[in-house]
Amino acid sequence: MYNEGERLEDGDGGDGDYAVTPQDVFAARARLAGVVHRTPFKGSRTLSERFGASIYLKLENLQRTGSYKIRGAYNKLATLPEPQRARGVIAASAGNHAQGVAWSARTFGVPCIIVMPETAPLAKIQATESYGARVVLHGKGYDDAYEHALRLAEREGYTFVHAFDDPAVIAGQGTVAVEMWEDVKDLDLVLVPVGGGGLISGIAVALKFLRPDVRVVGVQAQGAPALALSFRAGRRIVLSDVHTIADGIAVRAPGEITFRLIRDLVDDFVVVRETDIVRAISFALEREKLLLEGAGAVTLAALLAAADALGVRGKTVGLVLSGGNIDLTRLSTLLARAAQDEEERKGETPPSPAPERTSRDAPEVHEISP
Known part of the structure; x- marks a missing residue:
């Protein structure tokens, strides 16, 4: 299925020698105060009763610009020297x-x-x-x-602002975790959408400091599982192509910084199918009254399809719903698809299996350059 990618040097970014520290995240939190929304970490009665757990939803779809991305972007600009920032x-x-x-x-x-x-x-x-x-x-x-x-x-x-592989961006994204912990301190498990790894890296840095026993699990789409595969292989690998309705996490290769943090701090990954993502978008709108884009719905997709495998019963679980920017025409198409899938489930069609921990149908993978 794939060729092995570059093996990172032993100890490179390990043993606590991280490019991003909890203190960086806390400093970012101070910079973002009064700038970004402190989004709700809302308990879901519907999901909690369904799965016998305490389920909380971090609503970054209600953030300024409709996603968590503003956190890392603003923190990056705020940390630039003023003359450099002024150039653009x-x-x-x-x-x-x-x-x-x-x-x-x-x-x-x-x-x-x-x-x-x-x-x-x-x-x-x-x-x-x-x-x-x-x-x-x-x-x-x-x-x-x-x-x-x-x-x-x-x-x-001009200064280039990377989408995920930048310490200041990662620290900004990590402020999501600080807010979650402030609201619910006894979290046992947190599910995080993963593309290039900036969000889960920042969350893991902060949460593993604030609550060391918490399990941080990444969720990727079956058509774009670069980090899930890299996590399993123990080295960064790059996909030849990606195809998923969760375009916000359709990333061909993990970053260098993010992979090192994820390798040491993240507990596991699950990979969800396109049908599960569509179902989650529909469920969020119908049952939770929340508008989610594909990437923002993957954690809910993982819960709906693989709660038993994730071991959520009796646990306190946080789901990061990372964004809600979805084209209305596309939303209409996906809702129609979800309705059709639901009708098929009600018929004679047997239920499909839970998401796998890695994707059998992953795109071709090639060696990544240093």
């Missing part, structure tokens, strides 16, 4: 990171360029432009946009 910032993204960086740049009053693939949805282009960023369309996918953004950063003298 640049990022590559077709989604939530773009809006987080654009909003933060507007707040600081600095120039901002966002490079998006030419295939980016018009709604996301317009949303990013509404925050004052200059959007540049380049290439067929994220990789093309990323490389072009790096070239522009060098040419214009």
Whole structure:
């Protein structure tokens, strides 16, 4: 299925020698106070009764710009020296990171360029432009946009803001965990959506300090399981391609910094199917009255499909619902698909198995360069 990737040097980022510390997360929390929303960590009676557990939902879909990404973006800009920040910032993204960086740049009053693939949805282009960023369309996918953004950063003298593999970004994302712990201190298990690993890295750094016994489990989509596979292999690997409705976590390779943190601090991964994600989006809207995008629904998908495997009964469980930016046309299509799937489940079709810990149908994987 895949070739082994680069094996990181023993001890590189291990034994507590991390690029991000709990103190970095706490400092980020102070910077973000009064800037981002302190989102609700809401108990779900429906889910708690269904699974015999205390289930709490961290509603980052209610965050400014509609996702947690603003936390890391703002913290990154806040930690830049003022002259460097004033020259401008640049990022590559077709989604939530773009809006987080654009909003933060507007707040600081600095120039901002966002490079998006030419295939980016018009709604996301317009949303990013509404925050004052200059959007540049380049290439067929994220990789093309990323490389072009790096070239522009060098040419214009702008600072590149990575979506996940940056200590300040990771620390900002980790503030989600601090709020969760402040609200519910006896957490036994936390489920976190994972793409490149910035969110789960920050959460693990903070939670393992505040509550060492908590289990932190990452959730990936079956069509984009780069970090789940890397976690199992013990080394970073890169996928040839990714395909998932959870486009916010459709990442081909984990970051260097994030992988080291995840390798040492995260307890496990589960991989959910597309049908489970669709079901979770529908369930959230119908039962919890919450609008979620695909990436924001994967933790709920894991709970609905694999509660027994996760061992949630009798536990206090937190689910990070990371975002709610979904196109209404796409939402309509997915809800219709969920209704059809539900009708099939009510018929003679036997229930499908729970999500696997790794994906049998994962995309081809190649060796990653150092």
